[in-house]
Amino acid sequence: MRPEDIVFATVMLPLLGASLAFCAKILPKGRIAGVVEYAGALVGLGLPPLVLILLFPVVFSGQSVSGVVGQWFVGVGITFRFDALAWLVNMLGYTIGAAAWVYSLGAGPKGPAFTGVFLIQTAALSATIMTTDLFNLFVCLEIMGITSYVLIPTSRKPGATLASFSYLMVSASAMVFFLLGTYGFYRLTGALSYEGISSGLQAISSSDTMLSIVSLALLVSAIAIRVAVMPLYGWLPDAHALAPHAVSAVLSGVLIKTPLFALSRILYLFPFGMEVGELMGIAGGLTAIVGVVIALSQEDAKRLLAYHSISQIGYVVAAWGMAISLGVDTPAGTSLMVAAFLHAFYHALFKGLLFLSVGTTVDMAKERNVYVLRDGIGKLRDAGEKIPVTFIGFVVGALAISAIPPLNGFVSKTAITYAMKGSLSYYLLSMAAVGTVASFIKLSRIYWPTRKRGSLHLETGVSLGTGSNPQSKAHGLVARLTAQSALAVLCIAGGLAAPHILTIVGTLLSRGGTNSAVPPTLYSTDNLLKTGATTLGGILLFFIATSKIGSRVLHTIRNRPRSFQGLFVSFSLGTAFLVAFLVVGKFL
Amino acid sequence: MGKRKAWGTILQASLAIGAMGAVLLPIFLCQTPWPTVARDYLVEHGQHESGAINLVSAIYLGYRAFDTLGETIVLLVAVIGTMGLLSRVESMVNAVGDDDNTIQTVSAFSLRGEKRSSHVLRTHLLEVVTGKIGPIVLLFGFYVMLYGHLSPGGGFQGGVIIASGIVFLALGNQQDNTSALSKSSILGGIESVSFLLFIIVAISGIFFGKGFFGNPLADSAYPVGFIVLLNSIIGLKVGASIGFMCIAMMGGHD
Numbered sequence: 001m002r003p004e005d006i007v008f009a010t011v012m013l014p015l016l017g018a019s020l021a022f023c024a025k026i027l028p029k030g031r032i033a034g035v036v037e038y039a040g041a042l043v044g045l046g047l048p049p050l051v052l053i054l055l056f057p058v059v060f061s062g063q064s065v066s067g068v069v070g071q072w073f074v075g076v077g078i079t080f081r082f083d084a085l086a087w088l089v090n091m092l093g094y095t096i097g098a099a100a101w102v103y104s105l106g107a108g109p110k111g112p113a114f115t116g117v118f119l120i121q122t123a124a125l126s127a128t129i130m131t132t133d134l135f136n137l138f139v140c141l142e143i144m145g146i147t148s149y150v151l152i153p154t155s156r157k158p159g160a161t162l163a164s165f166s167y168l169m170v171s172a173s174a175m176v177f178f179l180l181g182t183y184g185f186y187r188l189t190g191a192l193s194y195e196g197i198s199s200g201l202q203a204i205s206s207s208d209t210m211l212s213i214v215s216l217a218l219l220v221s222a223i224a225i226r227v228a229v230m231p232l233y234g235w236l237p238d239a240h241a242l243a244p245h246a247v248s249a250v251l252s253g254v255l256i257k258t259p260l261f262a263l264s265r266i267l268y269l270f271p272f273g274m275e276v277g278e279l280m281g282i283a284g285g286l287t288a289i290v291g292v293v294i295a296l297s298q299e300d301a302k303r304l305l306a307y308h309s310i311s312q313i314g315y316v317v318a319a320w321g322m323a324i325s326l327g328v329d330t331p332a333g334t335s336l337m338v339a340a341f342l343h344a345f346y347h348a349l350f351k352g353l354l355f356l357s358v359g360t361t362v363d364m365a366k367e368r369n370v371y372v373l374r375d376g377i378g379k380l381r382d383a384g385e386k387i388p389v390t391f392i393g394f395v396v397g398a399l400a401i402s403a404i405p406p407l408n409g410f411v412s413k414t415a416i417t418y419a420m421k422g423s424l425s426y427y428l429l430s431m432a433a434v435g436t437v438a439s440f441i442k443l444s445r446i447y448w449p450t451r452k453r454g455s456l457h458l459e460t461g462v463s464l465g466t467g468s469n470p471q472s473k474a475h476g477l478v479a480r481l482t483a484q485s486a487l488a489v490l491c492i493a494g495g496l497a498a499p500h501i502l503t504i505v506g507t508l509l510s511r512g513g514t515n516s517a518v519p520p521t522l523y524s525t526d527n528l529l530k531t532g533a534t535t536l537g538g539i540l541l542f543f544i545a546t547s548k549i550g551s552r553v554l555h556t557i558r559n560r561p562r563s564f565q566g567l568f569v570s571f572s573l574g575t576a577f578l579v580a581f582l583v584v585g586k587f588l
Numbered sequence: 589m590g591k592r593k594a595w596g597t598i599l600q601a602s603l604a605i606g607a608m609g610a611v612l613l614p615i616f617l618c619q620t621p622w623p624t625v626a627r628d629y630l631v632e633h634g635q636h637e638s639g640a641i642n643l644v645s646a647i648y649l650g651y652r653a654f655d656t657l658g659e660t661i662v663l664l665v666a667v668i669g670t671m672g673l674l675s676r677v678e679s680m681v682n683a684v685g686d687d688d689n690t691i692q693t694v695s696a697f698s699l700r701g702e703k704r705s706s707h708v709l710r711t712h713l714l715e716v717v718t719g720k721i722g723p724i725v726l727l728f729g730f731y732v733m734l735y736g737h738l739s740p741g742g743g744f745q746g747g748v749i750i751a752s753g754i755v756f757l758a759l760g761n762q763q764d765n766t767s768a769l770s771k772s773s774i775l776g777g778i779e780s781v782s783f784l785l786f787i788i789v790a791i792s793g794i795f796f797g798k799g800f801f802g803n804p805l806a807d808s809a810y811p812v813g814f815i816v817l818l819n820s821i822i823g824l825k826v827g828a829s830i831g832f833m834c835i836a837m838m839g840g841h842d
Contacts, residue, residue, distance in 0.1 A: 004800070008800040012787065012790065019783045022664075025780060067799070070650070071799045072650070072651045073651075076630065127658075135652075136658075146666060150665055150666075150668060186623065191623075205620070211614040214612070214614045218611070571604075573603065
């Protein structure tokens with residue numbers, strides 16, 4: 001087999017697994033159906049990482065596998081490119097996907113239909129990052145979208161269907177404009193592959209420049225909706241907060257980042273890509289700080305986490321945008337791209353861990369309100385956890401997201417701030433870090449032991465799980481705890497092995513197989529002092545937030561008006577602003 | 589207050605439409621001559637390479653079959669989502685309404701009033717006509733599906749016609765001895781197995797040295813066989829899923 005055939009295994013194996021899972025759906029319920037479903041999951045989530053390991057030497061030496069699907073003529077076929085970026089994003093997707101699926105065995109949603117759709121989503125992630133064809137990118141984004149619309153309401157929580165519906169509406173409308181952007185580029189150049197378009201765009205007349213700007217803006221803003229950058233984030237909190245915990249982990253860990261890295265392929269090649277990167281970078285910095293302020297005001301535990309996903313993706317977008325605006329072949333650009341990917345990867349690990357551990361706790365306590373829920377450890381003990389693994393998982397995740405050394409969050413946040421020192425985003429991100437610490441102190445209160453007075457929900461913890469038999473309950477517990485401990489171990493390992501990982505990712509993302517990224521100094525006195533100051537600031541902010549005035553301000557932020565049509569208005573205004581920014585940059 | 593809110597909404601809507609309209613203007617004003625590369629290539633090589641007279645099918649099952657796989661998956665997942673939604677609405681209706689007044693709950697998503705056992709809202713005319721027409725529609729669906737490479741049509745269109753044939757058969761069965769095609773377990777089986785077949789066919793090119801989604805019959809005398817095969821698989825899959833969904837909406841799934 002040639003390498004061209006092997007790279008598509010990362011897409012086809014999950015699809016094969018999904019079709020096995022669907023076949024399990026029609027078999028009579030029983031042992032055979034279960035075996036077929038698990039075999040499907042093994043094929044779909046277990047084998048692709050082996051394929052990735054097989055492909056590592058290829059991408060590590062700076063080569064890439066590219067070609068046309070079905071070996072057709074390049075002008076009519078679908079081109080693809082499997083390079084280091086694709087390898088890294090695949091690795092991210094399969095790590096989180098496997099952990100989340102194992103967790104879903106314990107906490108639901110279960111069943112072959114869920115497994116099948118979940119595997120299809122994984123396949124779509126892999127296809128999205130590999131494609132270099134605009135229309136194929138559209139199809140991949142649609143598959144990613146539709147699987148999330150289906151997976152979000154499987155939690156059967158009130159409001160989940162509505163959240164999924166509003167996500168569907170706004171994202172489907174945005175995809176119409178994505179298609180119009182694709183049409184615009186095809187009209188100008190007669191090509192759909194990125195390279196065909198970018199070489200075609202060099203020959204267009206100056207009167208058509210406007211159309212190429214508009215088309216690029218339509219593509220970028222449709223993808224920005226998926227990434228949930230600042231004005232376009234409105235769909236995310238409900239969808240992520242009400243989805244099943246395993247799905248939340250994948251949605252905020254992988255799903256919002258894959259389109260971003262797929263977009264970077266377009267922006268590298270197309271004219272005006274650098275300007276778009278510049279604007280997106282600033283939007284990312286703003287996203288980080290606004291997201292964290294809103295997160296601090298939330299009272300629903302999972303919604304608080306969802307706003308933190310917005311804030312953290314802001315970090316990633318800020319570094320990513322600046323990397324593109326500097327040019328990705330420069331050492332500074334490469335270092336920023338390395339930092340952006342590393343933070344995307346580490347955020348997926350610790351946010352996945354947080355979603356799973358907090359999700360487990362609120363399920364056991366049957367209470368999601370941060371201000372009411374207390375004594376989480378006791379509730380978990382009542383549910384059969386002798387060692388408080390879930391609590392330890394939460395602590396690891398919370399320390400990682402607050403960038404406390406030596407956990408992985410410290411490494412990636414330091415890498416980002418190190419690479420962008422002195423810019424506007426640097427200050428925005430430093431302020432956001434303070435808010436992160438404060439809001440995680442607030443969230444950690446759900447584990448604080450109760451005073452006797454406030455024990456409202458004591459008996460619910462004991463009566464839990466009476467419906468299911470003890471054996472399946474024990475199985476569920478094992479599956480849940482395995483997934484959480486695996487993520488926690490990866491969080492710690494990612495922090496301890498940071499120098500090696502930075503070298504590997506740096507080499508992968510530099511062209512030509514040598515590491516051209518500047519390695520950040522991690523444990524300098526400066527950085528440690530900054531971490532200390534941030535933590536102290538966070539504690540201070542927490543006390544301000546819990547004071548009378550503070551809680552009134554937060555109450556106002558929490559109850560700010562949010563509307564369905566606002567999603568569409570912000571999309572159209574955001575797109576118009578992007579076009580205006582590019583036009584002004586071009587003609588002035 | 590209500591009036592001010594309405595004005596606010598109108599303002600928002602006009603802002604959004606105005607902004608989007610201004611953005612889209614250059615797309616409609618473009619005067620550049622149309623691109624010709626793909627067109628000329630297809631006219632020259634399309635029929636020879638794929639064997640299909642209908643070049644549309646050469647594109648969507650040959651050159652860009654990977655996209656078609658994606659669209660098929662979208663349909664598959666959409667049907668799963670609809671079934672999930674239906675079962676939830678059904679359980680909500682069951683929880684709220686009494687069992688006697690099924691007619692009242694007709695307004696709900698799954699038409700419970702039209703349960704097969706009770707035959708409420710059915711007439712003899714409907715049953716006789718649909719029962720007679722069903723097999724013919726089914727046959728026509730297979731025709732459209734199998735001749736997709738020669739004339740307009742193909743798997744998706746043929747599949748939808750097959751689905752209407754299935755719905756006719758389900759409507760037209762006068763006793764409760766339902767034809768096998770209106771049983772949801774059979775339809776679900778066809779759907780799952782044809783999806784598995786699609787994946788296997790997509791991979792098969794690799795073993796013939798044609799690469800992923802390559803045509804394994806490309807060097808044989810009948811390269812068009814690949815398109816016919818894919819058309820049949822897609823037709824069966826689309827027909828089964830849409831028929832499955834319609835029958836579920838008529839309240840006939842278990």
